[in-house]
Amino acid sequence: MTRSLRRDLYAVGAAALLVAVAVLVGRHIQDTRHVLYVHWPPLLARWDPHVGPGTPAAVLLAVAGVAYGPSLAARLAWPALLAAAWSAAAAWILSLALVDGWQRGVAGRLTTREEYLRVIGRFHDIPTALRDFTHHIVAGTPDPWPAHVAGHPPAATLTFVLLDHAGLRGGGWAGMWCVLTGATACVAVLVAVRALADETLARGAAPFLVLTPAAVWFGVSADGWFAAVAAWTVALLALAVTRRSPVLAAASGLLLGLTCYLSYGLTLVALPLLAVLLLGRDGVRGRPVLLAALLAGLAVVPVAFTLAGFDWWTAYHLLVTRYFQGVGGRRPYGYWVWANLACTVLITGPATVAGLRRASVALTRTGAGTPPRTAGAPARLALLVCAALLALLIADLSGMSKAETERIWLPFAMWLLPACAYLPRPRAWLTAQTALALLLNHLLLTGW
Helix, strand or coil: CCHHHHHHHHHHHHHHHHHHHHHHHHHHHHHHHCCCCCCECCECEEECCCCCCCHHHHHHHHHHHHHHHHHHHHHCCHHHHHHHHHHHHHHHHHHHHHHHCHHHHHHCHHHCCCCHHHHHHHHCCHHHHHHHHHHHCCCCCCCCCCHHHHCCCHHHHHHHHHHHHCCCCCHHHHHHHHHHHHCHHHHHHHHHHHHHCCHHHHHHHHHHHHCCCCHHHHCCCHHHHHHHHHHHHHHHHHHHHHHCCHHHHHHHHHHHHHHHCCCHHHHHHHHHHHHHHHHCHHHHHHCCHHHHHHHHHHHHHHHHHHHCCCCHHHHHHHHHHHHHHCHHHCCCHHHHHHHHHHHHHHHHHHHHHHHHHHHHHHHHHHCCCCCHHHCCHHHHHHHHHHHHHHHHHHHHHCCCCCCCHHHHCHHHHCCCHHHHHHCCCHHHHHHHHHHHHHHHHHHEEECC
């Protein structure tokens, strides 16, 4: 066993210990004080060993992905690889969701009491609903929004309102929208890694982006859709700075504006975007209009919502009030500030833990004074990954993400997975990743 592999295993062992302590301490706190409001801490889930119609497909995809994923990722033509990654990711997400059956695992997910589809009828007049949106955020106001509607800017709800208006009504269509769009997040990450680092690292990361344990929460959660929009924001900016394209920069800005109106916390995607600008600063210096195009695109969605009568800042401050009115105000920060990280270990898997260790080594070996444009591809990838990790840590310290981070942090978790490209013996690590996903989905009933 090499010294690097031994250190990888030490890191994985420490992460496994963190998860075990989070489970045991969380179980004790919940049993004695009943303040965590989760049945299987640190995850919002309950113990429920089960199989379902998606089980055979999930097992088959896991076996095939481990056996053939790395070799296919290495030899497929780049466009074919992107298409295969999206198809396989969608199949993996859907098969895991169907372990719980069509109704419980897909069609019913977004129709529960706190979800978006419960308020479709209140958006028949969209302009009026937007002007009135902030009046129903705080608990105790007339007809307060359900938790997930109140907890997000209105673009999140409007996604499903517009699907309904287009004739794609009900939880089945909403669920499949989240699966199919969420699966594109892995494609966006691949595009960005290839543009900013190199194609070899992107190909190495591809099987891990597809067969991620996070797929358990991508299906079916609106946060999968949010993760995709955020991922394409970063990917389009990566293409813009490397190709010096104002059109792509404007498109990235447009999606960034949308991202911020899908979730308040996704303003932190600014950190990966800053990493992209740092890595591509030669392109920005060579064509400063890229920044102007980015800012012009960024202005579109906020201006549109503001003119429609929705005030983002007012809504955010009201959300903080609503958050502390509910279980968020009673959940202990002292537990969740570190137990959230155990959730991140579970959604990204042991391979990502080992990859992050290697990413830190790649970054420190480069040296603080080395310009990003002259750094090697491993260091450039490490900078992008560490920017996403920093965003996740800030979200953690904020205290506005206590529990349910296995779902809420999907947009950040996707950018940690490319660190797996550093790992040798990808099939062994993929086996661990898929085994974790299958165990989580078959032993626990996840929810939100």
